Amino acid sequence: MEPGMSVVDSAAMRLFLKPGMALMRGLRFRSKIVLMAIVLIAPLSWLTGQALLASHESLEATxxxxxxxxxxxxxLDVVAQIQKHRGLVNRQLAGDASVGGELAKTRSDLKAAASALQSALLERPEFELGTLWQPVRQVIDRLVQGEIPGHAAQSFQLHTAQVEAMRALIARTAEVSGLLLDPEGPPFHLMHFSVEPLVAWTESLGQLRGRGAALLRKGEASAEDHAEIVAQVRVLNHVAASAEEIVAALKRSGEPAPEGFDAALASTRDYARLAESTLTAGPLTGNAADYFDAGTAAIGQTLGTGQSAIQRLQTLLDQRADQLQTLWLLQLAVGIATVVGVAYLTAVFFRTSFGAIGALQRSVNLLAAGDFALQVRLRGTDELSVVGQSLDAMTGRLSEMVADVRSNSSMVAQAGLSLASDTKALSERTEAQASSLEQTTASVEDLSNAVRKNAQGAEAASGMAARVQSIAEQGGSAIQSAVTAMQDIQSSSTRVQEIVGVIEALSFQTNILALNAAVEAARAGEQGRGFAVVASEVRSLAQRSAESAREIKSLIAASSQHVSSGVTQIDGASQTFAEIVQGIRDVASRVHEIKTSTAEQSSGLDQIAQAVRHIDEITQRNAQMVESAFKSSSQLSGRAELLSAAVSNFKLRQGSADEAFALVRKAVEMYRRVGPAALGQITDAASGLSDRDMYVFAFDRQGIYRAFAGKTEKVGTSVRAVPGVNGDKLVKDAFEQAAHGGGWVDYDFANPQTGKLGLKTSYVEPVTPDLVIGCGVYKARGTSDTPMLRGTAGTSSPETRRVASAASASLAPA
Structure with a gap:
């Protein structure tokens, strides 16, 4: 659903389109084209016909x-002559005898004008104007014969009636000819000017001329005559103003005024002023002939501008008729060309589309039949051509894909056979490995038992070392206690020595005090004699205390020295015993480590033994899996053969690996039969060693082509000269594969048809140490390399390569 379209709109649109879609689905393509052509051409033809009819009607109307x-x-000529005849007759009836010659000439001109109009009317019977013209013609014939009323008023009335009849004839002419209905501005205004005011203009001038000339001839005028003259002047001015308005409208429409209009208008107004000044102001003194001639001149100028308007109208009508004629012819040509063009394009569209659809159908049928070699070529840039190009591109991609599948299936078949051979050998080696693992398991188990016994002895030694360490640590603790006790004794001796020192100091002070007391007692004489005796005793006691203190101090000093010496010796013994304890501790730690390591070794050997047993089990399972892989690889090879056989039914645009392999094998067998002479046979186009984009080639270690199927110009050229190819690498890889009996080589290659760089793989096989024969096919850029084939070519035994080659040869189509 388009953005902005509601669900209702979408549903309504589907409902609206449903009948048409059902109709189109039920019709074949041919019927659809015919139906669409009818729907398009029928209304187009009708519209074209209507446009042509309208243009033709406009042309006919013009x-x-x-x-x-x-x-x-x-x-207008007839009207002018009637008006002139009326004026001359009025002058004659008024007594002017000089108008005889001019009257005769006017009657001749009137007769000629009437005859010309009569002839024109006879040439245009479709206008049916005879009923209006014949009465006027009869009166004109009588006037020409001189049959006129004897009274001036009757004559004037008779002539005026004919002028009015001619005005009616002119109006009917404009009506029946379509001039009154002209759709364009300039022709309409010119017609309007020629039909409406022009006759009234000349009639007003003519009546004013005739009445005025008659009054001037009589030389007198009544009040009634004056009133009539004034009324006629007013009518003349009104008619002139009407004509001026029409001409103004004509100018606004883009058309200039008729030639002489301004002069005629000025002449008319001058004549009106002349009539007013001559006939209404006082006695009549003017000359009748001059007055008549002035009116005739004004009428002539008016008729002249009228004739100019009619001529211009005729020119415009002729131009429009020519334009309409050209337009009608152009419309006719365009209409016919459009209808014919639509019919032609419909036929061409049917032919091209039906042909393209047929080609697409045939291509799809061939594609469904497995023919991918077809080329879908639809010329053009329309959708069907784009579909054809897309189909061609799809066919090309399918061909490439099937070619890749076919090549890969061939390579997989080769790899499957090689894999089966290699897995068989692997199975045998795996069985031998399993037997060796059994022996290894037994040896490891024996070693594990010996290490386990060592671990048990190490554990007993570790226990004994731990007990010795405990006893040594207890002895060390006792010695440390003795050291502590000796240190306490030393501290106590030092304290006693300090106390004795204090006693000695007190004895010394007491002795000093006793001495001072004796001195004071001696000074006192008899009064101090008793005190002197006491002081002497105190002094003697102090001296004995001091001596005792010195002896105790000496003894304590000697004892402290002995204690200090004992402490030093005990400290040395403590340090020595601590070193012994540390040594025993180290021995115990080492023995413990030996025990731990031995236990770990025993555990590790147990794990190794278990792992070896597990490896043995895995090896046994591997042997079974290798046997299963051998069966699977055999099945893979068989299925690859089936896949290759299935895709070999497709007809491809490009070659596949199995076909390239078969061509190489054919060329190698040819070389082995006839030797170097086979190189010329390979190059020969009739050798059958070139097919589509596959060409068997042979080049030496220098990269020089010695053979190239179907292209003699390639012989003698270098691989390095091939666009997009790394020649050195190609030669190196090719001879590396040749050293192992042959194989596939991948390299970049510029497609000679498209010029694009692509990936190509070639199977090469040696025929001499310095010459290889090969053939290549294109690969998809995303296709991975084939390491199995490379491994096969590089590492397998000659017997394996022979089996793989035979398998590929069996897969190659005939």
């Missing part, structure tokens, strides 16, 4: 106007 326009010109 032509009809153009045929009626000359009647206006001729009718």
């Amino acid at each position: 032509r009809l106007e153009a045929r009626g326009n000359p009647l206006l010109h001729l009718s």
Whole structure:
């Protein structure tokens, strides 16, 4: 659903389109094209016909106007001659005998004008104007014969009636010719000017001219005559103003005023002023002939501008008729060209589309049949061509994909056979390995038992060392206690020595005091004699205390010295015993470590023995899996053969690996049969060693082509000259594979058709130590290399390579 479209709109649109879609689904493509052509061409033809009909009607209407326009010109001539005849007759009836010659000429001109109009009307019977013209013609014939009323008023009335009849004839002419209905501004205004005010303008001038000339000839005028003259002047000015308004509208429409209009208008107004000044102001003194001539001149100028308007109208009508004729022819040509073009394009569209659809259908049928070699070529840039190009691209990609599948299936088949051979050998080696592992397991178990016994002895030694360490530590603790006790004795001796020192100091002070007391007693004489005796005793006691203190101090000093010496000796013994304890502790730690390591060794050997047993079990299972892999690889090879056989039914645009392998084998067998002469046979296009994009080639270690199927110009050139190819690497890789009996080589290669760099793989096989034969196919850029094949070519035995080659040869199509 489009953005902005509601669900209702979408549902309504589907409902609206449903009948048409059902109809289209039920029709074949041919019927759809025919139906669409009818739906398009039928209304287009009808619209074209309507447009042509409308243009033709406009053209005929314009032509009809153009045929009626000359009647206006001729009718104005007749009107002018009637008006002139009226004026001359009035002058004659008024007694002017000088008008005889001019009257005769006017009657001749009137007859000629009437005859011309008569002929024109006879040429245009479609206008049916005879009923209006014949009465006027009869009166004109009588006037030409001189049959006129004897009274001036009757004559004037008769002539005026004919002028009015001609005005009616002119109006009917404009009506029946379509001039009154002209759709464009300039022609309409010119027609309007020629039909409406022009006759009234000349009639007003003519009546004013005739009445005025008659009054001047009589030389007198009544009040009624003056009133009529004033009324006629007003009518003339009104008619002139109407004509001026029409001309103004004509100018606004983009058309200039008729030639002489301004002069005619000025002449008319001058004549009106002349009539007013001559006929209404006082006695009549003017000259009748001059007055008549002035009116005739004004009428002539008015008729002249009228004739100019009619001529311009005729020119415009003729131009429009030509334009409409050209437009009609152009519309006719465009309409026919459009209808024919639509029919032509429909036919071409049907042919190209039906042909393209047929080609697409045939291509799809061939594609469904497995023919991927077809080339879908639809010329053009339309959607069907794009679909064809997409189908061609899809076919190409499918061909590439099937070619890759076919190549890979061939390579997988080779790899499967090689894998089966290698897994068989691997199975045998795995069984031998399992037997060796059994012996290794037994040896490891014996070693584990011996280490376990060592661990038990180490554990007993560790226990004895721990007990010795405990006894030594207890002895060390006792010695440390003795050291502590001796240190306490030493501290006590030092304290006693300090106390004795204090006693000695007290004895010394007491002796001093006793001495001082004796001195004081001696000074006192008899009074101090008793005190002197006491002081002497005290002094003697102090001296004995001092001596005793000195002896005690000497004894304590000697004892402290002995204690200090004992402490020093005990400290030395304590340090020595501590070293002994530390040594015993180290021995115990080492013995414990030996025990731990031996236990770990025993545990590790147990784990090794268990691991070896596990490896033995795995090896046994591996042997079973290798046997299963051998069966699977055999099945893989068989399925690859089936896949290769299935895809070999497809007809491809490009070659596949099995085909390239088969071509190489064919060329190698040819070389082995005939030797170097086979190189020329390989190059020969009739050798059958080139197919689509596969070409068997042979080059030496220098990279020089010695053979190239179907392309003699390649022989003698270097691999290094091939666009996009790394020649040195290709030669190196090719001879590396050749050293192992042959194999596949991948390299970049510029496609000669597209010029694009692609990936190519070639199977190469040696025929001499310095010459290889190969053939390549294109690979998809995303396709991974084939390490199994590379390994096969590089490491397998010759017997394995022979089996793989035979398998590939069996997979290659005939």
